[in-house]
Amino acid sequence: MRPELSKAAALLLLPLLAACAAVPTPGGPAAPAPQQQPPRSGIPPTTPTPPPSAVFRAPQIMRMPGLERVIEQNAGALIQQFGTPRLDVREGDMRKLQFSGQACVLDVFLYPLRPGAEPVATYVDARRPSDGADVDRAACVAALARR
Template sequence: MKRAMLVLLPGLALAGCASGGSAPRPARAAPVPIPTGTFGLEGVIGQNARGLVARFGTPTADLMEGNARKLQFSSATCVLDAYLYPKGSAEPVVTYLDTRQGDGSPVDRASCVSALAMRARNGK
């Protein structure tokens, strides 16, 4: 009997190592691309100065440097600096914008654009 146990024991030990089948791994979902750059800014990028004034009201600052122009719009919520550059002989348009809170802290550009547009619509 001892001899039979000695023969069976290694077999039982190895049987414990074998898997009885593993559950299939769930398929990974494809990553969702996160928009970058100008997402939410479609109405500002490419706009000329008249379009910005129509959207945000009178600028807080209007600066010229060479052929570039910076229009600044501000509220209690945020400050938006729109940089307009000419393309060839065409009228300057917004090619870049920067936003920040009044204290200089970063703020989402699209949120600032929305806040300033809402302020202008409400006549403030």
């Protein structure tokens, strides 16, 4: 056989040989199912370590004209101003008080400024009760305080 012909034959056979090669699957081989171990008597089950405690992060404080009577006030002072909240939600060290009236719904978010401190208002949001559209926060505070 001529050398050019054998090279051509080898090049023609290359795709056929490549087709025979094993192709790995995208996720790798499937892991075998874990085998159930019978419980060992006398050995207590292990307790997972709790996740690390969250690091305290001081909240950002909203600074807008007209909100001075709300921002940095505690829940008691807010209830004195606006009456009984429609909602009082607690999650971790956060507290949300919601006050509502004909003009608007006011959401006040309270967070502690230091670890272990009493939560105070740091952020305020306001909307119309009819359609949820945003309204002026300071105007809502003024409307609800007049009740």
